[in-house]
Amino acid sequence: MIEDLWLFRETFLAAILAGLGCSLIGVFIFCLRIPFVGVLISHAAMAGAIFAHFVGWPELPVALGVSLLAAFFSGPLADRTEIDLNLSLSILFSLLMGLAFLGIGLIPEPKSSILGLLWGNILLVTAKEVYALVGATGIALGFIAMGFKEFKALLFSRTIAASIGLGEPFFFYGLLVLCGLVVSVNLHSLGGLMIYSLLVNPAAGAYQLSYSLKGMMFIAALLGIGAAMGGFFCSYFWSLPTGASIVIFSSLAFAACAILSPKRRKILQGGTHGQKNLF
């Protein structure tokens, strides 16, 4: 069995890096209350990869480019118009979803490889993709560590972050770019439809348990890695689809956190100022 698992060493590493990178970025998206950014960027990356496949270009750079474009357009769109951010994101999301499925429809060849971009296939991850994952996760971790105090201000309030003299747009858009980067490199292994769960579920689970941002990031990383590894082993032992197993694991991890949550218990005991829910 050890020899079998050794064959999957790239998958193993990819699962750890996907769980780590997505859950850490997810903490920021969750705390900024813009989960739709995750949906939008993952679908933008998927639409980009499908387009690249259609015209015969390399998928990763195009997916990255389109997801970054989506990240750069969504923020100013909300800042400069009367439209609420989540609403503008959902409009862009539906457009990208339409483009992605249009691309799938137009591709004449058998569609099994392109469907991999929807559901992902972590078992087929290559060494080259693992290097890309190491690079993207390293950049995300480095940027978060370097600007931790600025990010904390940003998460507290974008207005406060700007009013204390921070270059708030740099950190806000930097975060969206990091999200685009992490999502793009994980697209092949997790799939555009699945990756969203790894962005949101570990962060939402960690939020149930921790009162500090660092604690939340640590717990989210553990949950993300745990969900990715758990999903991988389930799919290995019971021949289940890996992406779906990871999603289910991350959802179960969230459910466990919600049940154990001291914050939720506090709400049930009426211990906060009229707060009704945590989700």
Place this chain on the structure above:
Amino acid sequence: MKEPLFCLDHVSVAHRGRMILRDISLKLEAGETVGIVGPNGAGKSSLLMALMGFRRIVSGQALFLSRDLWNQDGRGWSALRKKVGYLPQQIQIDPFFPITAEEVILLGRVGHVRFLRNMRKEDLLIAEEWIQAFGLNDLRKRPFGQLSGGEQQKVNLARLMAQKPEILLLDEPTAGLDLKWQRILGEIIERFAGQGNIGLVMVTHEAHQLPPSCQKVALFHRGEMVAAGRREEILTEHLLSQVYGCRVGTSFWQGRTYLFPWRPDD
């Protein structure tokens, strides 16, 4: 002669293609307090946002802390904002948001510490000084979102002071708070309004929230400054009734001006 903290000369402000302030002329000297009073939608908060660069000045001359607001790029605004303690109208924060009261106060120092650098000992000491000055020792480790509205505003004021501002811009700092907290925060604001060279601009619906040391009041209505001058000249029944669209009574007590609507049968 000292330069004023800010000097607005026939300034107009636009937001999303709509003129929200017209022809505003106002000046604030160091150590002075000005109260901005007026009904909802008068443009009081917009004035503070324009000074912070969150709204666009489209005409007139605007000098703020010796900087021409017409010529500020991103760096210029950042440098300017570090010297300004801005308290927006109450921020909605999730009760379980992962930040403590102490961390919120420390945010006041973040703008002064360069990117990639950790907080210096000096920054921690400044934050500590204001935690003690505001009597926040018992609250410091509590999640900010779980504090009462009054406690949150007290923490926010400590954050502003930790920023070591030259001017404070307070947007309805006691709105929605009970009488006890209105008094506590009022006392704190009064203490700092009369201290050193810090200038204070305070926006409020309720004129009695203005500290007694505030002798200058500007009355706003529908994006225009209707009148500005000494408190007793501006907060008159005649002017206020015109602006609020109903008959307004005034009463002076312990250096404060109280406004109240007259009922038809009064």
